[in-house]
Amino acid sequence: MRLWATRIGAGVPVVLCHGGPGLWDMFGDLAELLRDSAALHRWDQRGCGRSVREGPYTWERTLADLESVRRHFGLERMVLLGHSWGAQLALRYTLDHPERVSGLVYVSGTGIDPAATWREPYRRNFRARMGGRMARWSELEGRARSAAEERELCVLQWSVEFAGNGMAYARRMAKPWFGVNFACNSALNAEDRRTWGTAELGERCRACAVPALIVDGARDIRPRWAVDSLAEALPDVSRVVLADAGHLPWMEKPAEFRTAVTEFLIRVSAGQ
Template sequence: MDETAVPGEAVLTDDGIRLWAARAADGPGGPVILCHGGPGIWDTLEEPAALLREHRVFRWDQRGCGRSQRSGPYSTERSVADLDAVRRHFGLERMALLGHSWGARLALSYALARPARVSGLIYVSGTGIDDDSTWHPAYKETFRGRLGGHRERWEELRDRRGDRTEAEDREFAVLQWSVDFADRDRRRALERAEAMATPWFGVNYACNATITAELRRTSATDGLRDRCAALGLPVLIVDGENDIRPRRAVDSLERALPDVTRTTLPGAGHMPWSEDPEGFRAAAGAFLARLRGDSR
């Protein structure tokens, strides 16, 4: 799908920042807002939006990212407030949230802060609520292994951060994103990463560094676990079996949540909808249908 062809709308936040948002589907089902990963990149969730087209689906670029105004401040709290601005813009009293990777943590944070506005949460390929030292070393090892013959070039571009051209920034991102696909045909994985990077909006590294540092400070706290334990909303956790981020990272979140279902899609990676679209559609669709039934 050509991202430039997606009709967007300008959402104004309470501190005057302009966000890009779009109505991605207008089916008869209830509303779902998608929260993309990063931090610091843009919405690349056109595939799951299409898989959920039987619902009213909304997409947006987080502040400082993609088609949204490139301006801070950057924080989880600020991102939660921005997501609420998107909700208000589209006139939604209550909606389901689907968050991917960092966006899963953002969606969880919104649900914890404003539970009355959320009917349910689909937590896709997140990394849980423990300290990242419990999973990041294994992730790094698998990451380098999956780069294969592209590792030397990736390391060269990594070490030249700040001096890279825009084309080299994009090349670096494509190599990095390619390992998120479990496809054994690495050419196919690179093609999928190329599609994610088209069109290219540029990574906001300041946003990435600021929010990542905040998450490291605020994870693995009793307060966060207690808030998750008190969350009275249904949650679906969706994992790709071959995500290079160890899925055990999510175990503590699953244990903390009182109303949780977990689905692992065999053979899929960090973008599970890409490598098992029917499995993803079935899991997410059944969960959203349950929410609709519960609301009657």
């Protein structure tokens, strides 16, 4: 099994965990923002993007793959930066291996309560922001699609992830296009529903001493109060909410995002 991975920049070692599940690393803009202050390690998760499409698609395997990335690059300790579903991945690895993580940057996640607590507000916000694009999205979502239609569906869906100019940003996300691994998405989401939001997860977060930064876009369609559960549980956490930004805040508010993360990396480096 071969995983795609690359490294750019110099400074604090940071491993990036992309969202999904079933998507690929879309951190080109983010890596350019941070390359002067960090060594950015990017990778495509198992079955996704430039990595070989081969299971199993499980939490156990995905966490082991992240550990393989750390070992491949020879990192004794690292900062983990995870986005969306990748924020959950970064958090879980941190809870399992706090001695290997010097800091956690949790971007646009959904906290540690069960997904049922925020799903309905999310769906309402999705429909509202989709607006006139909803009819075409519903048509495509409800039937078999060609490869071109698959890309069109994703661009339409991703367009709601931004506070403004959504279609232009969504088209940027789709370049290059590698195709969504829906089998991976389905398997890992099903496991999430069985294992996320437990009392044990909250207890583990409260016992975690790793410094953490939570970064949100204020206009993410996932309700930001969902993240309160994590912010209240972690003992060493700061939180930055970027106005007029959605689910990918580094694309809409690059300067503010860079400042927040860079200041956290300086703090982490000073504490090592």
